[in-house]
Amino acid sequence: MFMKRHVLTMREFSREEIDSVLDLAASLEPYARGQKSDMMAGKVLALLFFEPSTRTRMSFETAMKRLGGGVINLGPAEGSSISKGESLADTVRVIGGYADAMVIRHPKEGSARLASQFSPVPVINAGDGAGHHPTQTLLDLYTIKKESHLENLSIALVGDLKYGRTVHSLAYALSLFGADITLVSPASLRMPDSIKSDLSSKGTCVRETCDLGAVVNNVDVLYMTRIQRERFPDPVEYKKVARSYRITPEFMAGAREGLIVMHPLPRVDEIAPSVDETQHARYFQQSFYGVPVRMALLKMLIGGGC
Amino acid sequence: MPETKDAPKVLRVKPINNGTVIDHIAGGQALNVLKILGIAGTTDATVSVVMNVDSRKLGKKDIVKVEDRELFEEEVNRIALIAPAASINIIRDGKVIEKRSVDLPDEIVGVVRCQNPNCISNTLEPIKSRMLVKTKNPVLLRCLYCEQLLTDRIAEYLI
Numbered sequence: 020m021f022m023k024r025h026v027l028t029m030r031e032f033s034r035e036e037i038d039s040v041l042d043l044a045a046s047l048e049p050y051a052r053g054q055k056s057d058m059m060a061g062k063v064l065a066l067l068f069f070e071p072s073t074r075t076r077m078s079f080e081t082a083m084k085r086l087g088g089g090v091i092n093l094g095p096a097e098g099s100s101i102s103k104g105e106s107l108a109d110t111v112r113v114i115g116g117y118a119d120a121m122v123i124r125h126p127k128e129g130s131a132r133l134a135s136q137f138s139p140v141p142v143i144n145a146g147d148g149a150g151h152h153p154t155q156t157l158l159d160l161y162t163i164k165k166e167s168h169l170e171n172l173s174i175a176l177v178g179d180l181k182y183g184r185t186v187h188s189l190a191y192a193l194s195l196f197g198a199d200i201t202l203v204s205p206a207s208l209r210m211p212d213s214i215k216s217d218l219s220s221k222g223t224c225v226r227e228t229c230d231l232g233a234v235v236n237n238v239d240v241l242y243m244t245r246i247q248r249e250r251f252p253d254p255v256e257y258k259k260v261a262r263s264y265r266i267t268p269e270f271m272a273g274a275r276e277g278l279i280v281m282h283p284l285p286r287v288d289e290i291a292p293s294v295d296e297t298q299h300a301r302y303f304q305q306s307f308y309g310v311p312v313r314m315a316l317l318k319m320l321i322g323g324g325c
Numbered sequence: 326m327p328e329t330k331d332a333p334k335v336l337r338v339k340p341i342n343n344g345t346v347i348d349h350i351a352g353g354q355a356l357n358v359l360k361i362l363g364i365a366g367t368t369d370a371t372v373s374v375v376m377n378v379d380s381r382k383l384g385k386k387d388i389v390k391v392e393d394r395e396l397f398e399e400e401v402n403r404i405a406l407i408a409p410a411a412s413i414n415i416i417r418d419g420k421v422i423e424k425r426s427v428d429l430p431d432e433i434v435g436v437v438r439c440q441n442p443n444c445i446s447n448t449l450e451p452i453k454s455r456m457l458v459k460t461k462n463p464v465l466l467r468c469l470y471c472e473q474l475l476t477d478r479i480a481e482y483l484i
Contacts, residue, residue, distance in 0.1 A: 028472075106450050129445040129470025133452060148443050150471060213474065 025135040025142045026316055028151040029188045034195045041161050043315035044308070050085050051310040059088030059322055065118035067093045067110070067134075068145070069125045074284060075145045075154070078309035079122050086314055086322070091118060108137045115139040119321045123147075141320040149184055155283055156188040158312040159242070160196075162305040166279050167239050172198040175234045177264055178244035178289060180210040185283045186244055187214055194223040201234050202227045205260045208250065231264055235274050241266070241299075243282045243289050267291045271299055281305050338373040344392040346414040347404065352377045352385030354408050357480040359389065361403040362396070370394060383410060403436050405429045407480050409462045429458045437466060437475065438482045444471040454484065 023031070032040075050056045064083040068076050080090045093114070107130060114121060115138040123134050124145040131144030131151070146152040163169055174193065176186045180202055190200060190210070200223060202210050209227065218225050228234060235241065243266060251257035265288060266280060282290055282302040294300050350358055355374045364372060371392040380386035395415050396404075404411050405427035415423040435453035439446050446454045446468065455469035466475040475482060 107445070108451050125445075126443075127445040127448065128441060128443050128473075129468065132470050133445045133450060136452070147445075148471075 023141075023320070025131075025138075025144075026153055026320070027131050027135060027142070027144045029153045029156050029192045032153070032192070032195075037157070037160060037192065037195065040157055040312065040315050040319065041164055043318065044157075044161050044311040045165075047086075047314040047318070048311045051082070051307070051314060053085070056085065057087035058318060059083060059086035062088040062120075062321055063091060063118045064088060064317065064321075065091050065093070065114045065121040067114065067121055067123045067125075069093075069123075069130075070146070072124055072145065074306055074309060075124065075152075076122075078306075079143075079145070079313050082310050082313040082317060085310070086317065088317075107133060111138040111142070120317065143316060143320070146184070149182060151188055152184050153188060154309070154313055154316065155185050156192050157316070158305065158309045159185075159189050159281065159283070160192055161308045161312050162281060162301060163240055163279075165308065166301045166304065167277065169196045169198075172196065172240065173201075173238045174198055174240040174242060175201040175203050175231070175238045176210075176242045176244070177203040177231060179208045179246045179250065180204040180244075181208040182247070182250065183244045186210070186242070189242065190214065190218055190225075194218050194221040197223070199224045200226070201238060203229070203231050203234060203264070205229060205246075205263070208246065208260075229263075232270075235270070235278070237275075239275070239278060241274075241278060241280045243280060243286070243302075245282075245285070245287055245289060261288065264289055265291065266294055268293050268297055271297060274299065338375055338388075338390060340419065341373075341390050341392050341416055342419045344390065344394050344416055345396045346416060347389045347391075347396075347408075348386070348412045348414065349380065349383060349410045350387040350389065350404075350408040351383060351410065352380075352387055354480075355387035355389050357407050358387070358404055358411075360480065361407070361483055362391070362400060364391070399436075401425060401427050402430060402433065403483070405461075406433070406437065406464055406466075406483075409464060429461050429464065431458055432456065432469070433458060433466065436484060437479060438484050439468040439471060439473055440475055440482055441468065441471050441473040444468060444473065446470045 066076055083090050111134040120141040122143045122145045123131050126148050128148040128150040130147045135142040144151055180186050215225055246261050248257050278299055279301040280299045284306055355376050373390040375388040377385045401413055411427045413425040414421050433456040437456050438454050456466040457469055459465040459467050
């Protein structure tokens with residue numbers, strides 16, 4: 020049973036609630052592919068993106084429109100009341116009067132929770148600074164369930180595990196499913212101890228290594244992330260690290276047959292374009308699955324439940 | 326000389342007639358307690374501070390005596406952030422009329438600033454800081470907004 024008013028972090032989801040979102044998403048997939056629906060007729064979703072976004076913003080918009088609902092956009096902050104110095108609290112109070120739910124992305128950590136305290140309608144967090152991005156995690160779980168398996172899963176999270184909010188939330192959610200997690204990163208970008216101890220305390224098996232080659236034969240899912248150039252003061256060091264986590268068809272030759280490669284996108288050069296044609300690539304499906312998963316959340320929050 | 330049960334007690338500071346005695350402050354924290362109470366060097370209040378005396382319970386402890394001021398509950402909560410073992414004695418006419426231990430509530434509102442400069446609570450939004458108390462001794466706080474943990478140097482983040 021889904022009893023949420025807002026969707027702010029994965030920490031607030033039980034295993035059962037995640038299952039109910041994923042099950043509903045599966046039933047809505049035909050609509051995500053274009054089957055006509057008026058499930059959300061008369062409903063309006065507000066998109067408040069204070070930071071650039073392509074996939075998240077457009078997939079929410081697609082999800083709402085394909086279910087027959089409407090979308091209103093805050094637009095660039097420069098032309099809005101924000102540029103006149105309006106607080107986020109006032110902005111969400113006002114826009115909450117125009118819409119049935121709102122999606123917010125904001126550069127400050129905790130902004131979505133603040134919005135939830137002032138908004139008269141449900142708030143969905145679409146990224147709050149380095150904080151949380153729960154709908155990305157839900158679509159990642161959906162992808163793993165559809166394209167691999169969530170039970171007895173062995174997964175490697177690769178790349179920037181220190182600053183990447185995606186992998187923090189995903190690791191937490193996978194701990195609810197008893198996954199076996201291998202963390203692959205350069206020493207300077209390891210997952211913070213606080214998150215690792217949180218995982219271990221839930222009985223999750225967590226290993227750490229710098230060597231991607233050593234794990235590729237032993238996992239069901241390779242979850243790649245972008246290593247950001249700006250994290251490295253020395254460009255030579257960046258290149259060294261970035262190249263060490265580059266996936267190519269040759270590198271994948273020794274992988275398990277059913278191994279899938281995921282990436283929250285955008286990628287830079289951590290996955291060679293030639294991998295796209297291999298049996299392992301799933302990152303474009305993953306991106307598409309954002310639509311049915313966001314449809315499911317919208318339906319649960321404002322469309323009359325499961 | 327360490328104070329023992331059998332040794333005669335020597336009073337370092339004379340008893341007060343009215344006000345508050347805060348005992349069992351962790352050694353060295355008395356000045357932070359004064360900061361929490363808003364007592365700066367320019368105060369008119371009569372304040373006695375005893376630091377690093379031997380204590381059976383804490384090893385070393387500090388004591389603060391504030392004359393003619395009875396602490397409010399909110400102030401007591403603030404003290405618990407840096408001195409969780411402290412005890413508060415309210416004195417009237419030379420008698421202890423109330424003895425309280427300090428006990429942190431599950432949530433501290435508007436007392437400690439989040440240490441994350443990118444937290445929404447450190448902006449001009451119309452909200453107070455809200456810290457969830459994860460453990461009481463040692464004190465471990467988590468910002469309700471950005472979830473950043475705070476355990477060391479709490480005194481530096483007092484509002």
